[in-house]
Amino acid sequence: MFSSLAAAAPCAVVAWGGGPWFGWWWFLIPLFWIGVFFLIFGVFGRRWRRAAVARGGYGWGPNGPHGGTRAAEQTLAERYANGDIDEKEYRARLEVLRANRGDSA
Template structure:
């Protein structure tokens, strides 16, 4: 009787591996790899979508033209009117489709 009780206690406390579920041990790392992969996928997908919407990246990637960037700098007071007009003239003279 004591042997049966000891065997039942060991089988109860041994976990699912004692009952023939040892293959579940391999599913735990697979689950975490898939979960981490899903998180990375969602983050990169969101960044790509934001990049396409123009929220991230340099001005030329956001769709801002050189003229609008120059006008923005003039509006902020970074450059004066003569420098603005000189640079605008250079930009318009070197326009690729002009």
């Protein structure tokens, strides 16, 4: 099958009226569209990333809204469970963490 395609390709070039330089510019078509997609995703991806950072992160992970505060609360709870701090210190530090969070969530 490939040999028949290889034999038919020069005939198709001649039938379309192409010359010896007919085939080189066909490589520019995919390169053009690849460039267009890179441009679109580069511009809009940058805008989406900046908007996500302006909102406070990319979700509810460590970099998301209040993800650091929740991780700090979890660490504080682990220290209390291990006996590193007493209940009074735990509650005082927890109150400070929640006051600095900025909302009641």
